[in-house]
Amino acid sequence: MANQEYDAIVVGSGISGGWAAKELTEKGLKVLMLERGQNVEHVKDYKTATQAPWETNYRGRRSIEMIENHPVLRRDYVLNELNVDWWAQESESPYVEKKPFNWFRGYQVGGRSLLWGRQSYRLGDIDFEANAKEGIAVDWPIRYKDLAPWYSHVEKFAGISGSRDGLDILPDGEFQPAMEMNCVEKDVAERVKNHFNGKRLITMGRVANITQPLEGRTNCQYRNKCWLGCPFGGYFSTQSSTLPAAMKTGNLTLRPWSIVTKLLYDKDAQKATGVEVLDAENNQTYEYKAKIIFLCASAFNSTAILMRSATDVWDEGLGSSSGELGHNVMDHHFRAGANGIVDGYDDKYYFGRRPNGIYIPRFQNIDGDKRDYLRGFGYQGAASRSGWSREIAELNFGAPLKEALSEPGPWSMGITAFGEILPYHENTIKLSKDTKDKWGLEVLEMDAELKDNEIKMRKDMMDDAAEMLEAAGLRNVNKYDAGYTFGQGIHEMGTARMGRDPKSSVLNGNNQVWDAKNVFVTDGACMTSAAAQNPSLTYMALTARAADFAVKELKKRNL
Numbered sequence: 028m029a030n031q032e033y034d035a036i037v038v039g040s041g042i043s044g045g046w047a048a049k050e051l052t053e054k055g056l057k058v059l060m061l062e063r064g065q066n067v068e069h070v071k072d073y074k075t076a077t078q079a080p081w082e083t084n085y086r087g088r089r090s091i092e093m094i095e096n097h098p099v100l101r102r103d104y105v106l107n108e109l110n111v112d113w114w115a116q117e118s119e120s121p122y123v124e125k126k127p128f129n130w131f132r133g134y135q136v137g138g139r140s141l142l143w144g145r146q147s148y149r150l151g152d153i154d155f156e157a158n159a160k161e162g163i164a165v166d167w168p169i170r171y172k173d174l175a176p177w178y179s180h181v182e183k184f185a186g187i188s189g190s191r192d193g194l195d196i197l198p199d200g201e202f203q204p205a206m207e208m209n210c211v212e213k214d215v216a217e218r219v220k221n222h223f224n225g226k227r228l229i230t231m232g233r234v235a236n237i238t239q240p241l242e243g244r245t246n247c248q249y250r251n252k253c254w255l256g257c258p259f260g261g262y263f264s265t266q267s268s269t270l271p272a273a274m275k276t277g278n279l280t281l282r283p284w285s286i287v288t289k290l291l292y293d294k295d296a297q298k299a300t301g302v303e304v305l306d307a308e309n310n311q312t313y314e315y316k317a318k319i320i321f322l323c324a325s326a327f328n329s330t331a332i333l334m335r336s337a338t339d340v341w342d343e344g345l346g347s348s349s350g351e352l353g354h355n356v357m358d359h360h361f362r363a364g365a366n367g368i369v370d371g372y373d374d375k376y377y378f379g380r381r382p383n384g385i386y387i388p389r390f391q392n393i394d395g396d397k398r399d400y401l402r403g404f405g406y407q408g409a410a411s412r413s414g415w416s417r418e419i420a421e422l423n424f425g426a427p428l429k430e431a432l433s434e435p436g437p438w439s440m441g442i443t444a445f446g447e448i449l450p451y452h453e454n455t456i457k458l459s460k461d462t463k464d465k466w467g468l469e470v471l472e473m474d475a476e477l478k479d480n481e482i483k484m485r486k487d488m489m490d491d492a493a494e495m496l497e498a499a500g501l502r503n504v505n506k507y508d509a510g511y512t513f514g515q516g517i518h519e520m521g522t523a524r525m526g527r528d529p530k531s532s533v534l535n536g537n538n539q540v541w542d543a544k545n546v547f548v549t550d551g552a553c554m555t556s557a558a559a560q561n562p563s564l565t566y567m568a569l570t571a572r573a574a575d576f577a578v579k580e581l582k583k584r585n586l
Contacts, residue, residue, distance in 0.1 A: 249381055
């Protein structure tokens, strides 16, 4: 068994892990970053990024074999031949669904930073204060002012394009120039603003696609192929941004194919001393030692590692003394909204394939808008013209068909809501007693569902969307609820929450595990509430903040 020592170990190489590695190495620490899956090298390993659909076996879609081999991925759009290797092999890494749960995982260097939707929004005071004001779960141990400088820090490096809108509900940030709304979106935005007296705003999405060159990265080329890896570095990922920065320091060691089975814990010192690693290729076990450890393996996997650690001290694992480890599962529920047809713009079109859409910030339960549920939702959407793939009437063939295909179709616009899910103690994950993965490790069992608060919200997600589109003059407005399965938002959060009291939370206000102060959890597991905004920017800011704190404490010999 090999023993090697580092100043810090980072578990996971996705959005949070990449930031931890960058910040810790730039502050002078020797860091080992462990990734359970394969290595993916920037540009070199983006094998389908420049391929046209007709150059692939299945035109970029899914084969029968893929459908058979991926019973979870096939439930949604994520399964296709172009990036199937960047999603976890479900036969090797299964999980148990006590209640239906879609868990879409990326097990490779870069994790889901290669696959994410890139929408990047700050949480505001209303989000950090909501639990305390409403008596829900526990209070966040931090407020917006604590995280605001770290939001700025990560935005400037990651490259977030967006507009400054001056809203308390959606704090402004350090933005590159926003992408442009098309003509229909601009007009609809103006009509909605006027109709609702400025209380509902349509703005351009704030997205981690750069519109100006940054740190050796080329600005977005409007290819809309971000999920295949960007050879230009046009969007933020570990490969394009944080990993090169960490490597540049000479302080980073990257070890792929490294499954962290547990943390090594010294109960006398009440600290973790390192990690146990199972090599996914040779099945050998190794130990690596470090002064501090950052768990950034994604919310559920970080929690599973804690559950398997220090079980000789706590039956339910390291961090379980509060009774909250594995509880308070959150996501964002969506797939409800409205769409309609837009008349009068048949002589207008747009440039390129913009990898971004419009955003409508939350307007429920604020400024006198009172609903019969707590919190609220925002909308994402776009206006566009249908192209050659639109339905053609059966008699439309030959010359009429060619003529129809030479012109773009009618304009339409749709908006989909993303709603907050409250942190319910009874929404849980736990280690299965009966099912194990390819490597003999206990897999997770999912037991989470929407409650009345979210179910009530879904009706307004549809009704409010239709109300806005109709106010903007769209016709044939159609409300829809396409159904939601927990996990489908791919924003799993909350299973090792931050708090002010070790009796009711797993982590303190600096993302330290109460039971082991040299262990930091900065991915989605740490979230105390979900807010309505996409969460990844908050993970980045929390990670950078925690890394700064950890290094200062290390220098003071407090860790």
